[in-house]
Amino acid sequence: LSAGAPFHPRLGDLALDLAKGGRIGVVVALPSDSSASYQLRPPSGGEDWRASSDGTTLRPVPARPTHATPMQRDAIYDHRAQQAALPVTVHYEDGGTCDTLLVLTPGQVELYYAQLAKVIEAREAAREHAR
Template sequence: MSRRGTPHLPSQGGELGTAAPFYPRLGDLARDTSRDGVIGVVIELPGEGRNTYHLCPAGGGDKWSAPNDGTTLCPVQPQVTHITPLKRDVMYDARAEHGGLPVTVHYEDGGTAETVLVLEPSQMELYAYQVGRILEMRDKARGGRL
């Protein structure tokens, strides 16, 4: 899936923007929108005698070039490994009928991000039941001890 350029980004020629252009470094993974979103490793940077970025597939293969302004390159986000609840109180928005559970998202590169897991009423009921089942399994594994 090819991502279209966002005209409000400075790297796309827009005057106003909230995001800085992406200028990858050596070894970074980058998605090249000019090649249908192919992901490659940056192996050469523009500069001294080179007017383009040079990339190659992570497992090896044919190299390719991307413009030196970075307009066709996007960062590749690290994969999520797991999510854990934070030790903070939950919230409920009566108007939207949504509950919120503060969580930490853990990434494969060791990074984390705090956010809120938003739950609709049916999800809250389902997860209340499922957490109850987890507690029952824990008690059974402990031999009925609490």
């Protein structure tokens, strides 16, 4: 079990329960005078379980990334690390974003250079065909 700041989810929130091996559940009941625990249910249905009312075993479920887009900044090559870095924005299901770097080995740079050249050729051929 990993100790950390308690998470106190609201009714309907998704929560990850460390005491259940990282199992994810929907909070269907909150701790109250009549219940000393959270009650969770698998999102797709199934058997409910309980988590301690102090929230120490619960964690928020992060939104999943949907895609990444290149930022309008130059890629850089670090010759000491022998890798390239392309600034990208990662987009999440909940509408959030995060700016980070896509790190590529020299072999990956060469592979994507060849693949992008083919995409550019296909785009140009489609433009010519449309005229």
